[in-house]
Each structure stands twice: as C-alpha cells, then as structure tokens.
Amino acid sequence: MKIVILSSFPKFDKLQHKVIFLTEVLKKNYISDLILIYSHKSLFDHYKELKKRLHQIKLKARTNNVNLLEVANRESLENLAKKHGLMIYKFDRFSDRKCIELLKDYNCDLAINFSGEYIPKTILDIPKHGVISAHYGKLPEIRGGDSIRWTIYLNFPMYVSHFFLTNVIDMGDIALLSKVTVKKGDSILTIRKKCQQKALEGHLKILDKIYFGQLELVKQYPEMGSTYYRMGKYLAKKVDEILRNNLYAYYEE
C-alpha cells in the first residue's frame, strides 16, 4: 500500500500526534511506500502564519505552562521523515501543477490530510481510495470550522470524525466516529490534544480497514447537519466560560 501524508508549513510542523502517527504507520508491514507532501513552503507563508498565530501561541504558553523553547526543540515531522529516508516534497500550494503531477505519477492508494488546508478537487480524485481527514466534531451534525467550540456550545458529545474529503466542506463519506472523553477541568486546548490523539488512532485503524477490505462508509446528506463557521471572541469567550464553570453536559469520569 502506498500512502501520502499531506501537511503544511514544514518549519512549524512539530505537532506530536503527527510524529507519533508517522512512527506507528511505518511499523505496518503492508505499507510499501510513503511520501510526505507539504504546502506553504515559503518563508513568507511561514511569516504570515506566525503573525496569525502569535496571540494563540502566547495564550497557550501562559495558560498551559507550556515551555515555548521546549516546543521549538521538538522533533518535526519533516526531520523524522528524513531519518526514515522518506521522500519529502514541498510546494507553495497543493494546487501547484507540479504537486498534482507528482501525485498522479506516484499513484498512491490513500492520502492522509494533516494539513488543515483546503485540498483542491484535482487532488481529491487522484488517490485510489481518496483523501481522508479527521474532523474534530461529530459528523454529520457539526460541520465547518471551530468544531470543538461549537460542540461545547451546542452541548453535543465530543467526537472525532474520520471522513473522505469532497469538494463540499465536511460532506464526504464518514469512515469512523471516535468518542472523545471530556472531563471536568478540560479546556479547549486539552480537548484538542485528546482529539489529535483520536485522530492519529483513527487514521491507523482506517489504514488497517482499507488493507483488510473492512472499510464501511456512511454517506452524508446536507439536511443531516449544519455548517458552522469560525467563532469570534464573543462566542469563544462564552464557550470558555462553559468549560471553566463545568457546565458542559457530556463530562465523563
């Protein structure tokens, strides 16, 4: 089985769940080859992204006692891939002609989207089984952005939904639903970490299911859910207060 990992901003790519995923997936003996494709390779893209996330980074460091130096020194996905002798390709955008040509020539079975970026339709049609992604919210009910916050706001149980991407946001066939345990005292950041863990576990399960021909998909229809958009400060603050005051309805011990 040949797979592609899609990610973005190579210089910032230090999220531990991606590194763990790569380590685990390489242990699977049915994986014959794996390549890593990055979008947003340029320094200017990295600068814009850093500017956008600076406030979030400072907040994370302050509220979670995170040592930014320690984070900066973590192993990146790119470095780990290099250590394992994997081919790494970098482009400005996934829609770049050379990226599309590479994917067509590579002829992979599955692409796993870890990028958080929009994947163009030209890419979605290339892998044999498609492009799979993990959505931090229960599909089909909660589609769109800021799905962890919307889950808390709407008082829904927290799930990670693995689904195949289509050209309509969060509307593809659902491959796996994984419940996320939320405990009293959890914040958005700790819930996101739990979702990341479920995401990597789910991707590994799905690879097994595809290989052993056990994958079952559930189709989505528009009327089964609603699409939500990024929350601004006012609603995000409301959600933070719900969690701070332990008012979420789906806590588990």
Add this chain to the structure above:
Amino acid sequence: MRIMKNNSILLEKSLELLSNMFNDNDFCFSFSTRIIDGRYVNDFDNPLKLRYTINSYLGIMKYNKIFSKNYFTNAFEKFLDINLRTVKNIGDKGLLLYTLSIIDNKYSQKLAKELSEIKTEFLIKLNLQEICWVFLGMTKYYEYSKDNGSITSIDKLFKLIMNNFFNKDTLFPIHSKQSKIRKNFVSFGGIVYFLKSLYEYAQVFNNNYALIIFKELTERIINLQGKDGSWGWFYNNKQATVVDWFQIYSVHQDAMAHLFLFPAKNLGITGVDQSIIKSLNWLFGDNILKQQMIQTEPFFIIRSIKREPFIEERAERILRAYMNSVLKKNDEIIPKKSYVLNEECRSYHIGWIIYVWSDQNNYKDFHNLNKIHN
C-alpha cells in the same frame, strides 16, 4: 379609499393614513407628510419616495393576504407597470422581490433571476441595508416559489454577508467595508435588516448557524436598549456600543425593532416581552420629552426625538460617534440636554407598522393605540 373596520385600530388607522399619503398620479406614497392646520400635507417630490412606496406596498400586500382584502391591489399593478423599470437600486429591487413573492406576482421570477445574476464584485459594494434586502427578497422568493435554481445564489449571498458584512468577534453587522468612515459604525436599521434576513434564511433553509447568530445578537441588542425602551440609532460594531442614541425614531420603536423581537419571542429568548412593551410604551410618553408620539385625530405618528444640533447634524453625529468610540463608552440620554421633535411622518414607517402588526394578535392595548400596562 374606504378602509373597513378592523379589530385593530392601529391597522385601520395606518391604512387610512397611507391612503392620505397616496398620489393617484404615479401610484406612489409620499416621501414625507406633515400635519398643517389639521390637514395632511405631503411631499411627493423626493426620489426616495420610490423606496418608501415599495415598503408601503409590502405592508399593504401582507395585510391583504392575511385579511383577504384588496386594498391598493390595482394601484400596485399600475405602480409596477409605470415604475418597475425605474427601480434601479439593487436593495429596492430586493424589497420589491419580497413583496412580489408574497403575492405570487408574475414579475417575481424575472426579478429573482436578475438579482441572482449580479456578480459578487458588485454585491460587495452594496451597503448592509441593500445586501440584506436582496437576501430577504431572494429567500422569500424561494420560500414561496420553491425554485431550486435560486438556492445557489441564496447560499452565495449568505456566505458573502457572513464574510464581508459581519464582525465575528462582536456578532454585529458591518455597514460597508468600502466606506472608510462608516466601516466601524452600523445603524439600528442595518442591524434590524441583518437580523431579519438571518432569521428568515434560518427558518427557510433550516440553518442552525444563522439561527444561533440571530439569537445571540438579538440578546446583545436587547441588552443595549435604553431604560426608557428607546433604541439607539448608531452603534460601533467593533466595540458593541451605542455611540449615538439620537435621532430616536418612532418607526424603530413601534415597527422595525419587532422585525426581530417577534421572532425572538417565538424562539423563547429571555427578556423579549419586556423589551417589546418598553419599546412600544416609549411612544406613549415613556421618553425623555414625556411626549405622546401618536396622535389619533387626525392619526399621525411623530417621526423622532432628536438633539438640537450645534453644528450641521450629520457632522455632529460623526464627531459624537468617533468621540464615544475613542472613549469606548456608550452614548447617554442626558435629561438636561435640549431635545426637539421631528414632526413629520414617512410612508415607509406606516408600511412597516402594517407589515409587522398584521399577523401579530398579542399586545391588544397597542392595537387599540393605548399604552401597555403590565
């Protein structure tokens, strides 16, 4: 035109007033009306009368539909024959489409097609009222016609509004990104049309996100209502504050606020009933001038209470808005300041009254032109 007796004195008198604001020559309603020596005196010259006329017909057509009447139906047909081509403003076309849709008029399909073909680069240049009226018109058109071909353009309008005319951080709408002066400020009217269009879209298309934004913003606006029930006129959309209370308009108090308050009441939002009552009672003397804004013989509603300006009114308003924004505070209604009445009435106001109250059976006191006592 003879208006039949109705259980609602408000509606009966409003229709009579509109018939006194009507021009038989061009089938339009007045831009402005005053009472001089006990008689209605109309200004039919201002070109804005076209927009006001559409608004007035909207109210009347809804009334006719609910009560199975035919007031002004021939007049409306003649208005369309003469004036349809002269309606150039895209927002006005949106409101017209809304009106045509509710009466299943033959022009609605053609107008919907025209509006759906407007390119995004032109839609983005509209102001908040205009884009919301287009959105309202298209949504109402779909609701009545079930023309699936219109869905794509309606969804496109929704996304365009939420991406360009909406401040995600405060939930307030944005008047226009194009205007450097106005981009941080939004009027009460703009907020009303934004809320109404969100609500109608949410209901027709079962869009929970739109409904949530409607509920949350409605709560924020209710919390900014004055202690005397007044609605501020000018808001800072980044700070979510009232930067200028005046002019306090009767049309906001008795009609436009209820475009979002009545749906909010149906959704069970807390505090709405009191908000409605306070808003209405403002017209019966619960205001800074203790002025009765509704007079019954002849029937007339005074347009607004405004500040006596020191300099040109618009310039003073902009200065006040900027000053309150810099100081990050709400404007205040200070009793000792000099306020005056704006003693005119505009036909669109009466149109909105008829539209809002035609299918509202509660608040019988107001229907009888009385203050509401809890």
